[in-house]
Amino acid sequence: MTRCLLAIESTCDETAAAVITEDGKILGECIATQTELHEQFQGVVPEIAARAHLERILPVIDTAMQQSNTSPDDLAAIAVATHPGLPGSLLVGLSAAKGLALAWRKPIVGINHVQAHIYACGMGLQDSIFPCVGFVVSGGHTSLYHCISPTDWNYIAGTIDDAAGEAFDKVAVMLGLPFPGGPALSKLAEHGDPKSIPFPRPLLDDKTRLDFSFSGLKTAVRYRIAGTGKQSWNALALAPELRANIAASFQQAIVDCLVGKSLQAVKKFGVKRLCVGGGVAANREFRSQLTQACNRQKIELHIAAPELCTDNAVMGALAWEKIKLGQFDTLDLDAKPGLLRKGQ
Numbered sequence: 528m529t530r531c532l533l534a535i536e537s538t539c540d541e542t543a544a545a546v547i548t549e550d551g552k553i554l555g556e557c558i559a560t561q562t563e564l565h566e567q568f569q570g571v572v573p574e575i576a577a578r579a580h581l582e583r584i585l586p587v588i589d590t591a592m593q594q595s596n597t598s599p600d601d602l603a604a605i606a607v608a609t610h611p612g613l614p615g616s617l618l619v620g621l622s623a624a625k626g627l628a629l630a631w632r633k634p635i636v637g638i639n640h641v642q643a644h645i646y647a648c649g650m651g652l653q654d655s656i657f658p659c660v661g662f663v664v665s666g667g668h669t670s671l672y673h674c675i676s677p678t679d680w681n682y683i684a685g686t687i688d689d690a691a692g693e694a695f696d697k698v699a700v701m702l703g704l705p706f707p708g709g710p711a712l713s714k715l716a717e718h719g720d721p722k723s724i725p726f727p728r729p730l731l732d733d734k735t736r737l738d739f740s741f742s743g744l745k746t747a748v749r750y751r752i753a754g755t756g757k758q759s760w761n762a763l764a765l766a767p768e769l770r771a772n773i774a775a776s777f778q779q780a781i782v783d784c785l786v787g788k789s790l791q792a793v794k795k796f797g798v799k800r801l802c803v804g805g806g807v808a809a810n811r812e813f814r815s816q817l818t819q820a821c822n823r824q825k826i827e828l829h830i831a832a833p834e835l836c837t838d839n840a841v842m843g844a845l846a847w848e849k850i851k852l853g854q855f856d857t858l859d860l861d862a863k864p865g866l867l868r869k870g871q
């Protein structure tokens with residue numbers, strides 16, 4: 528009998544479950560995305576997300592379990608992402624995990640979704656990625672952490688307004704691109720000149736802080752597209768070259784901020800590794816420019832595999848680290864939607 532873990536993820540708009548062995552082998556995995564439900568609103572609608580999770584959570588878990596060819600008896604525990612995330616979405620995954628833990632008489636382990644994004648960088652590697660600076664760049668987060676071990680970490684800094692992925696999504700809407708905007712915008716950017724428009728790099732030159740700010744950049748893009756004062760515009764009427772140049776220049780401004788601040792954090796905390804996860808870490812330009820910068824500065828870089836950058840349950844393998852330490856939770860485990868600043 529292989530000891531394995533059932534991990535459940537429902538923090539935002541992906542319903543996911545995975546069955547993972549102690550040595551990180553994925554025996555079963557299922558992800559139900561909700562893009563088709565949110566695209567007409569050009570963003571995730573929390574109430575719709577929660578209702579969709581409710582419909583999908585049990586079939587998704589069932590599929591992962593069947594694929595794994597294991598039975599509940601083989602499970603060492605049930606892991607579930609309890610924070611941070613959308614409150615309604617978190618509660619669906621947590622309730623399912625609690626119900627199954629009770630029915631199958633299994634322990635439950637709550638995990639931090641943001642730390643799981645960082646943990647994903649080390650999956651499949653022989654050596655540990657800790658200690659490191661962990662960097663999560665997604666639709667909800669642009670956060671830097673000093674990670675001493677998988678379960679012991681401190682928040683360093685993050686965005687003071689929009690997350691990087693959120694800025695990608697909102698600028699994509701301004702450019703008339705489909706939801707989710709990040710992948711569509713980066714495709715359009717391939718046809719543009721990243722140096723053509725000098726968009727601002729907010730806080731990049733402020734060496735006294737490691738925070739990010741993207742709302743001013745977003746406004747600068749809006750003014751470049753439509754001028755000041757206009758409430759609506761037809762982005763598709765822009766010259767194709769200008770549209771691509773705006774996309775490329777905006778993407779470059781974001782990438783400069785992400786690369787600059789994360790390297791600054793590595794230097795400040797005196798670690799040798801940088802580990803990057805979250806949806807925006809799937810961005811090709813970001814991956815390639817960060818790799819070049821880390822090579823130049825002799826920083827060991829681990830970016831999660833593209834399929835592990837966006838939300839998934841496989842990264843819930845983080846729970847094994849808590850199981851090894853005997854850190855189980857009880858059935859009064861609660862969802863904590865906000866960002867935590869410290870973990871142990």
Ligand code: KG4
Pocket residue numbers: 539664665666667668691692693695696707708709710713805806807808809810811836837838
């Ligand atoms: O980690 P994730 O799946 O969900 C959150 O926890 O937010 O990240 C989703 C975000 C979205 O904002 C999406 O536009 C962005 O990641 N994203 C990208 C790319 N792929 C996904 N942004 C830029 N370039 C990409 N290739």
Ligand code: ZN
Pocket residue numbers: 640644665805806837838
């Ligand atoms: Zn995420």
